[in-house]
Amino acid sequence: MAVTARGEELRFDFPLPRTHTGIALGNGAVGCLVWGGARLHLTLNHIAFWDHRGGETLLEGTTYERLKAAYDPGDQRTLEAAFLRRRRPEGVLRSMRLPFGRFEFGFRDGLVPLEGRLHWPTGRLRIATAGGELELALLPDADALLLADPDGLVSEIGVHTCWEHVGEELARYRFEPPHVVT
Structure with missing residues (x-):
C-alpha cells in the first residue's frame, strides 16, 4: 500500500x-x-x-507518542490495545458511531x-x-x-x-x- x-x-x-x-x-x-x-x-x-450514550474519556497515559508507536495500518488490534480504558460493566454501551x-x-x-x-x-x-x-x-x-x-x-x-x-x-x-x- x-x-x-x-x-x-x-x-x-x-x-x-x-x-x-x-x-x-x-x-x-x-x-x-x-x-x-x-x-x-x-x-x-x-x-x-x-x-452519545455512555461517553468515554481517555485515561492518563494514553498519549500521542504511545498511539503513534502502536500505529500499523495492517494491525488494528495493537493500536486498540494502546488505548487505556476503564472496564465497563457487561451490557453498558459506550459512546460510538453507529x-x-x-x-x-x-x-x-x-x-x-x-x-x-x-x-x-x-x-x-x-x-x-x-x-x-x-x-x-x-x-x-x-x-x-x-x-x-x-x-x-x-x-x-x-x-x-x-x-x-x-x-x-x-x-x-x-x-x-x-x-x-x-
Missing part, C-alpha cells in the same frame, strides 16, 4: 485491504472510505449516526481498481482500472456522493448495511434493523 503526492494529487495504490486503509472523503456531515481489492468498496456514514453500511462495486471483464487519485483542492477522487476510470465526488453542501462511470466499468452493485455484521449487538440496545430503499 503506497501513497504518493504529485502536485495537487495524492495517489493511492490498490489493493487497500481494510476499511480504515481506505481513501477518506468527507464534507463535515457525510464520510466515505474508499477501499478494496477485487471489488471497490465505499463505506459510508453520517454525523447524525453518533450515539455504522451505516457500504456499497460494493464489481467491474466488468474481471477489472480491478489499480490506483486512486485524490485531487485535494476539489475532493474529487478518480479510481483507475486497466479499462478506464470512475470518478467520485462528495458534494460539499449536500448529503450526496456522486459516482460517474463514463467507461461503463461497473457491472454489479452490492448494498450491505451494518446490520449484517453488528445487528445482534445493536438489537441488544433496542436498535431496529434498517430498511433498505431501492
Whole structure:
C-alpha cells in the first residue's frame, strides 16, 4: 500500500485491504472510505449516526507518542490495545458511531481498481482500472456522493448495511434493523 503526492494529487495504490486503509472523503456531515481489492468498496456514514450514550474519556497515559508507536495500518488490534480504558460493566454501551453500511462495486471483464487519485483542492477522487476510470465526488453542501462511470466499468452493485455484521449487538440496545430503499 503506497501513497504518493504529485502536485495537487495524492495517489493511492490498490489493493487497500481494510476499511480504515481506505481513501477518506468527507464534507463535515457525510464520510466515505474508499477501499478494496477485487471489488471497490465505499463505506459510508453520517454525523447524525453518533450515539452519545455512555461517553468515554481517555485515561492518563494514553498519549500521542504511545498511539503513534502502536500505529500499523495492517494491525488494528495493537493500536486498540494502546488505548487505556476503564472496564465497563457487561451490557453498558459506550459512546460510538453507529455504522451505516457500504456499497460494493464489481467491474466488468474481471477489472480491478489499480490506483486512486485524490485531487485535494476539489475532493474529487478518480479510481483507475486497466479499462478506464470512475470518478467520485462528495458534494460539499449536500448529503450526496456522486459516482460517474463514463467507461461503463461497473457491472454489479452490492448494498450491505451494518446490520449484517453488528445487528445482534445493536438489537441488544433496542436498535431496529434498517430498511433498505431501492
